[in-house]
Amino acid sequence: MAKPSKENTPITEHLAYLLAQANREINRQLELRLSKEGVPVEQWRILKVLSDGNGHSMGELADAVLLNHPTLTKMIDRMVSDTLVYRVQDPNDRRKVLMFISDRGKVLCRKLNSLAVDQEEHILESYGDKSTSELKRLLESLIDSSN
Amino acid sequence: MAKPSKENTPITEHLAYLLAQANREINRQLELRLSKEGVPVEQWRILKVLSDGNGHSMGELADAVLLNHPTLTKMIDRMVSDTLVYRVQDPNDRRKVLMFISDRGKVLCRKLNSLAVDQEEHILESYGDKSTSELKRLLESLIDSSN
């Protein structure tokens, strides 16, 4: 009996591939909902992070919304033009810029949240309560174990 | 007691966000390994799909490797320049192009496979056998339930 080799495992069985595929699909669905308000997923994430009302530096934001710095800077430029967020120089460390959400941003964020909740509920229905929370748990622990 | 509302759930608890985060992290690690051979993850996927020796049309490939058509076309152009793959017009349907892997592509693919296996083994170690297979199972079923 030959020693089992993983070297020609089909791509569809790799964890990296399954994650990419699931992410792509769920993201596509979310995009579809949020497009009702003409907002890309990343902007919703930004608004959501800022909606705690506190100032967040660009670096902090970039980490939180999974974008690298230059991409975030350019996206924020657009959102500032749309008056969804605004910049304030950090008084304690003038290298930093603190981002805040505007009133207009808050209103938009609420609409987007409810569209996103719709999606989560749709997933819960078709995929099941139990599977969803179990999947979330496993993903969190995978992320933890990767640091 | 207020009715529990999901509308201000932190972003980190959304399934879409957890998937994006996990995908980003695992993909980053894989990228790092494959960069030893200077090959992007998508090219490895392409080689892997083609390494069954059969011809695959561009549409089929695009689905399999999670790229849209124009992006794939341009990536394939590069891989043809590198003589990793080659195009053949499908004799049965001349709208289609069949992609094949070259000998050079096969050699490279074997090296890449073993780098990828390294990663999967690293995940198994730090994350555990049980969690990994359970996560894979749940991801597969999520993908299924999304179609």
Next chain:
DNA sequence: CTTCAATTCTTGAATATTCAATATTTCCAA
């Protein structure tokens, strides 16, 4: 103090991706 390395953010050029339009071939209904 002063100098120099580290941190933070932005910019511009290079690169990659996407959208819409095009070309080719096949399919099918009239």
Next chain:
DNA sequence: TTGGAAATATTGAATATTCAAGAATTGAAG
């Protein structure tokens, strides 16, 4: 048959992302 709609792949322009470099500020060692 044939004429038009559908399927397949590519192209080019518009857009977005990334990489490397730069500007400003802080921190800290000498």
